[in-house]
Amino acid sequence: MASPRDLRPTPTDGYSTATSFMQQDTEETLLAHLPQSLASGGVIASQNVPAVLQRNVHMQYLLRNLRQGFPQRYTGQDASQAWLMHWTFQAFSCLGVGMDGETKRKAREKILAMQHESGGFGGGPSQAPHLLATYAAVSALAVVGEPGPGGGWDEIDRQKMYEFFMSVKQSDGSFLVSHHGEVDVRGLYCLLAVATLLNLLTPELLQGVPEFIASCQTYEGGFGNASFPDWAFSTDGYDPAAPRPVLGEAHGGYTFCALASWVFLQPYLRIYYKSKPPSTADAPAAIDRIPPTINMRSLIRWLTHMQGTGIELGGFKGRTNKLVDGCYSWWVGGCFPLVDGLLGPGASAATHETETATKAEHAQASAEDNDWLDIDDALFNREALQEYVLFAGQHPAGGLRDKPPKHPDSYHTLYCLAGLSAAQHRVGPDHSRREALLQSWDADAARQKAVASGPPDSQERLDSLRRESFLDALCWLEDEGADKYVGGSANRVNATQPLFNLTITHTELMMKHFYQQNLPSRVPKAAATRP
């Protein structure tokens, strides 16, 4: 990248408004955080960029919270205690920090105390079960737990959790986050991530979900927080033909949740809907339903336009005409591997189909296709996003943040690091890995570990759903030849599996246990797929 840095302010067209004033202030602040050598026309070259990830101070920040606890101002997070655990442990995973056995044991004890007797986890002990808390608790257990007594995993009451999930399901395919709680796509994402990790997926659970997700895409291309069907007040009955306007504008957080949900739903769409030939020869005939679609073109346009310009240091914003913020490094930055996964190999080839097939599926169809070349065909500016995290995201006293001069917190610490990871690595579905997992797939073992069986005549299809969900989730590998580190490889953070925001290893271990599979050993993607 040899062109001089473009630091032009966002044009105001001689017509200032509240939005443009805030934008200008932010641009001034951010520009002041760009090292002088770069601001004065320097170019990015890893040798001379004073960009250092302060791993040690961030680790100390996280450890301090863990050992000394959180100060009183965190009382507002009393209902997010499971999240505080997830943010902290996954930030450790990003930084490559392991935990000793005693810390892990205490962590398991603390998290399991949040499990509710009627299923699912609450935000803290004795708090009502909640979809978001359930995801946070299960993710945290993925890092600190293991199989066997006291290991945390077998103490999860999956039967009751499934019943809790079904108890918050709505007739339009959405879910309440808790009893009497709100509907939004965050809750749905959390449910699908957990149900996929813990082998809880059934067609009953997923009924209507793709239609709901599709209805949450806005005219801008990103997703809003929920749709709401017109029928509620007039008839108190579900009318699928009624308009389902999306409430709330396109937003980075909701877009990540909706898009990841959409990826989770691909096996269900392949197996339980019409439209496409079965993905594998032995798959049962599909049901007579036309699958909903999402608009990939407008989604990609919206996602790429969330990246701020040079003067915003290439950070991401969460909505049109809002300010960049470190946490969207993940919520928007983390969407790109998901988009790549949906588009399939050689992203440019596939966008004329708005209809989406997974990369794995494409790979299946064209195994001999040598399209896995090591070119950086990422859709966003990976270097710039790393610069934002390194220059603006880091608080000098430890922890990461929205933007200067804000204080750091656990939430931004994780999502800045996860976003940095998404910019450093390329992680995507891998055909060879999928094949290897398929070879060792044991349907009986997975069926025995599942919670809901359904009627015998639907068993075959349910087996397929379980298998395809397992393969689709676990075939993601890091392309080790495609990594890029601004500031040099000393700044490397671990790659994350973008569907779960867990490491690939933690994802594998947990799914191996809950589907009772033997996993073939992993061969690095680069070695396995390059000629």
Place this chain on the structure above:
Amino acid sequence: MSAEFEDVLLYAERPEWADVTPLPQYQGVDALAPINYSAEYQDATDYFRGIVKAGEKSPRVLALTWNIINMNPAHYSAWQYRYKTLLAMGADLEAELRLMDDFAVTNMKTYQVWHHRRLLLTALRSPAAAAAELAFTARVLAGDAKNYHTWSYRQWLLVHFNDDDEGGLWAGERAWVEELLEKDVRNNSAWHHRFLVVWASGVRRGDEDREAVGRTESAFAKDKIALAPNNPSAWNYLRGVLEHTKTPFATLTSFVELYIVSDAAEAPEVVDLDNPAPTEGAQLPCVHALEFLADVYEQEGGEQVAKAVEIWKSLANEHDTMRKKYWEYRIRDGLQGARA
């Protein structure tokens, strides 16, 4: 915390609470990462856990949960239990709304504040109450024009009650959004709201002629673009209208061409109401206009794609270098489409 809770006895010290067994938060011995709660918060939540366990639903539960949510408005379990208690007691839900008014303003960033109102409105089933809520959200948005929860709530009110009668809930909506866009034409939340009102929630009274509505909305967006061309919200709305009504982008070529010149002074002097010219201060060329024109060429296909490629190259290398990767992708994709 508001002043009224200061110098009040802990629940543990009050005789009228002596019949409740407080339940401390179990988190294991020597817990990891505890939150250092204030004595008041710990005491109140201990009693809350006790109440939930006993299943009590009474006026004092309302006082207790009110106390807790004042200390922590994100305590969704306290909100949930409060709502169940209100229903069980057959409480006056309008009074509950009034109690929550100031609270909502102070804590407008909290999900639960708005969701609670939604539950109350659902239970009330009263269009009159909904109308009052529209006024309330307008007041809140006057102070924080992009508050996501408030906008979602307002949109829910409209869609849920769906009162399209003369003078009904929807009647003033478009005029009100226009007012907000007068104040800040870059307020994307207001643009989204306009899209919901005009397009996404079915056909409103008086809007039956969809072609006419399309023309009006497209003219509205063009005027706003003329005012401040580098405003992605207005361009996104314009694109949304065209896509929703399946109108080819090419119908706006002569408008867009006014915005790709490098100097506003180059624009023609002739006043053309269909194609409002950029204002004097406009910083041109406008990247959104360049992008739009490339889309026009791509849609036209064939020979025209080469022109789109030229524009994408200029965006990648000059006008919008941060999105270089995206524009390169558009070039690959556009050429692929042209070959196919």
